[in-house]
Amino acid sequence: MSKEIPYKIYLEESEMPKQWYNVRADMKNKPAPLLNPATLEPMTYDDLRPVFCDELIRQELDDTTPYIDIPDEILNFYKMYRPSPLVRAYCLEEKLQTPAKIYYKFEGNNTSGSHKLNSAIAQAYYAKNQGLKGVTTETGAGQWGTALSMACAYLGLDCQVYMVKCSYEQKPFRREVMRTYGASVTPSPSMTTEVGRKILAEHPGTNGSLGCAISEAVEAATHQEGYRYVLGSVLNQVLLHQTVIGLETKTALEKYDIVPDIIIGCAGGGSNLGGLISPFMGEKLRGEKDYRFIAVEPASCPSFTRGKFAYDFCDTGMVCPLAKMYTLGSGFIPSANHAGGLRYHGMSSILSQLYHDGLMEAVSVEQTAVFEAAEKFARVEGILPAPESSHAIKVAIDEALKCKETGEAKTIVFGLTGTGYFDMYAYEKFNNGEMTDYIPTDEELEKGFQGLPVVPER
């Protein structure tokens, strides 16, 4: 007789993970190393020191240690907003009339509004521990910038955020949250960096992009004494920190003897998806269990489903190392009507390798359908989801409806990464029936691929 499943499963503090899980340790095919764009040689610890914090570089390069202790200070910060609930979507199941059992891990119950805080506090902690004055970063939709501002305010670190210009203008309130936490926020591209001035000279009317904001933030970090650059997604270290999501999910499921069949996450740079699936992927890699993993991305920015698995620049200004990943080319910018986040041109090297090896699936969805799913979810489950998270909702609903057809009572777990309170501009477009879809043509994608650097097979 199985235990009755509550609407929300909260772990006790004592059940919270004390270590992050490093999925690379269990990967037979390790993700390809970062390369120095000048020499095309793997980046070493010393190569990376001007840009990143020392301990974070160690984590970035470590592909053998399976478990890494979470420092006490970070554990205490986690206790302020974690554990996050694993929610049984009883109301959504009833609405869909599906035999499927749907669960979501909800990471939005904190002021950053998303899972980003899990890595922000870790990166800020290591920066502080190294005796740095501050950190620089970029932000797109603003979730990462908010999370980093919160972590820096807590630790007393300076925080400088380059915010993609169109977001800066469309989301003045996101900017104010960061300012309330004491961060300085600069619209990117800006005149404050050399790379920003160069981009502005070449593209005077540009609305900015994540790749461009990254270039500016890296330059700002390397030109100030006592500063380093930090990044909210894509990197191995970020996926490592985000495994608290998956580890908590796994403990919560095991507490109630629940075995998931399908695990679904939205994918921009891969931080949430990687964090959610890593512990489960570990079991699959070790041959202990099998699960279906589904990455969901926007049809307007389809790096997994239509990108190339190749070395590419992580930023527009080409100041960062090269990473091997599924990419649309570092010059790729989603069409102007794109509203749903997940707009990065590349993808985590770890997830790219796992996808390349056939260990996970990927699908792309169009944004109008995503917002329809978001609205349906909001009305029955109460939570107004972030557009990013709603990509996962859309596919979770699709899978639950397949179960309705086949009569299978599959267990579906998805990551609800955050809330949409600062995305009402996009919701307004949807509410007014003004939202449109766009799928890039093969020709458009080809143009992006032409910017890929030539890297000999290693």
Added chain:
Amino acid sequence: MSKEIPYKIYLEESEMPKQWYNVRADMKNKPAPLLNPATLEPMTYDDLRPVFCDELIRQELDDTTPYIDIPDEILNFYKMYRPSPLVRAYCLEEKLQTPAKIYYKFEGNNTSGSHKLNSAIAQAYYAKNQGLKGVTTETGAGQWGTALSMACAYLGLDCQVYMVKCSYEQKPFRREVMRTYGASVTPSPSMTTEVGRKILAEHPGTNGSLGCAISEAVEAATHQEGYRYVLGSVLNQVLLHQTVIGLETKTALEKYDIVPDIIIGCAGGGSNLGGLISPFMGEKLRGEKDYRFIAVEPASCPSFTRGKFAYDFCDTGMVCPLAKMYTLGSGFIPSANHAGGLRYHGMSSILSQLYHDGLMEAVSVEQTAVFEAAEKFARVEGILPAPESSHAIKVAIDEALKCKETGEAKTIVFGLTGTGYFDMYAYEKFNNGEMTDYIPTDEELEKGFQGLPVVPER
């Protein structure tokens, strides 16, 4: 040996309250009845039926039944976002270097962003149960309107919201959240009601007020077949539903053998404060325990601390019954620089009677100090608080600092009613150093009192 207190105390579903607590049953001096403005006689069940839902009228008039069962459907909805955490403010205590132990009951972890959902689902449920088509209401800052939209979307009821015009314009995103939940939102005063047209004719440039939006919503309800009016604060029924806050708080405290010395809540119409303190006030009324209760209100809208305890109209259009309460007069509108919510001219009759009988205290605070407290709290506790809630934070900090002086390790509990994600306009003013304070003069208040109706002593 006392148990170690976690950062957040979550109850199990089985520990959640199954009944609301009706504090009036334990009050020796009952709150004065609502009066018919025409006859000055107490409003009967039948008098109230055109405006309110039947079961809610029963709850409104019942001042003898101590516990009222919460229907299963409402309990299930509560499970979607409750129990809310009782948080130990370890980080704030450390920041203040106080021996005080500070706890807050955090009601903001739901999409309405506040405690308002507790009563919204109850009122919508009884409307649905009565076979109604929909409900009308007013909203100021937008929390109540959002909560009611969510509850109505869940139950499939139509929801018509009259939103105070200045909020409608300053908070377009609040409006879009309500629209996402399917509500229709009209800026008030509007041309859609007789009372709205009258107010617009008399005050062409008016930005609206809660009292005026109430008048419009009541008219809209009584002029449509199958509609009733619902209200998010002030009424006895609302305080009743909100006792889930206090009941959960009490259970959580008792689980860890914590006895509060001081309980603090912000007070606009009294819904949060009444809900939080009722179960503790019951103990005090029955002579079982003693606590200090502190109501915190804005210095710019000081109904408790500078208002009159008298019968007054609940709305500007004078279409509602008269209530005996601490009031600034139904024509009172806070000064234009007022940013912190809690702008209603009156106060719950229950709380007014308790205050009048010396069972609780009240203090008023200025908004710049409130936002300073909000910022301090946000930076150490992570949560960006609603301006309303920040009134309670301000006084909790003041009391904790008094403990620091005296060396007393008092236990302070306060209500953190919600989040400030839709109040960034006010935070922006604060961040830019543009926020000002205003305390109404005695002459200004006297003008408000002149509008009080003449009601003979009963």
